[in-house]
Amino acid sequence: MHYLRISDAPIEVAALYEKLKDPKYGGIVTFVGTVRQWTGEIETKYIDYSAYHPMAEKQLEKLADPIEAQGARVVIAHRTGHLELTDEAVFVGVAAAHRKDAFRWCEYLIDTLKKDVPIWKKETDTDAVRWGD
Amino acid sequence: MHYLRISDAPIEVAALYEKLKDPKYGGIVTFVGTVRQWTGEIETKYIDYSAYHPMAEKQLEKLADPIEAQGARVVIAHRTGHLELTDEAVFVGVAAAHRKDAFRWCEYLIDTLKKDVPIWKKETDTDAVRWGD
Amino acid sequence: MEIQVKLFAMLQEQLGDSVAVEVPAQPTADQIKGAVGQLAPNVRQMVSTARLAVNQEFAGNGQLKLSAADEVALIPPVSGG
């Protein structure tokens, strides 16, 4: 039932949210990461994301499957390509019967995605181009 | 900057989410509570919510202000009146520079809302009518 | 003194939007709750779990300096969200 997608298409938050709605669930937690302008003294102009397909998708499945096995629903979308300020880079949503679980799982998914899913950002700042965080 | 609303109007998740987007923020966490069909053996048909206005709004402000004082943005909407299965009862959104903060604050807000904001649910289940959880 | 106490949720269903009760001068929250609880035996349990609010703020345990202009309310256990 999960929906996992890595693509250049813009992230449609409203449509992804709709996939999480179900009479079975009472709590939906979503995390959206957007392109931020300032990181301390560094000003970001835009970001380009790339991914190792389909390893990245496989890693997402590995993350989502154990959570869905506990009865929740997982929706993850990551955008690749060129992103401007405030564009959504990632959407992670979990619908669960109880909100504590939804919070825990949503945070676990984004934390783990940032460690184990082969996606890279190349940040073009006003002073330099930077790979990674 | 916060947006806090308690009203009979349906909760427009997409519009509320848009209020959280800003180049200042990199992480947006939202919680949506929807009307769930089953709670153990009990089947819910619909729920009516009522609130003590404007005490409920004042309580929301008390919750949101200290979080906004730390630089985040808070958007909370709670619906009152008659809700059917899967209808959104509450939306709690926090935008922050860093995702850990957004998760902590969003969960704190919904936990505290459920304890201290004078809103009540009257649940019409298939077997009985129940006040509260 | 006589005060008006606003009611909500299950208490409102039982007793209406508000009730008038006689309480001592500078009553405590418990004294006000006690007075409302005596209006009908079937609400005593509901009243015992309710919190008192004065002017739309939750009240503490001490004596309350109430005037006729103050808004007093009983807040049953909330269940929003």
Added chain:
Amino acid sequence: MEIQVKLFAMLQEQLGDSVAVEVPAQPTADQIKGAVGQLAPNVRQMVSTARLAVNQEFAGNGQLKLSAADEVALIPPVSGG
């Protein structure tokens, strides 16, 4: 044996989509990384922080039984999200 190693992100920018390197039979991840690191001094640091993947799974520290059909890749520190 000679193997092809796929590259991504900053490594791809420096060396292209993939490189051919000569490694011992049943090489370890460290041996493969060492071979790629010797291709250009400016990538040695990047290679040292990368993880090896075989057939799109992260590889462990032991010896790898590779055949020509296996897909080997170096994964620089990821930064999605």
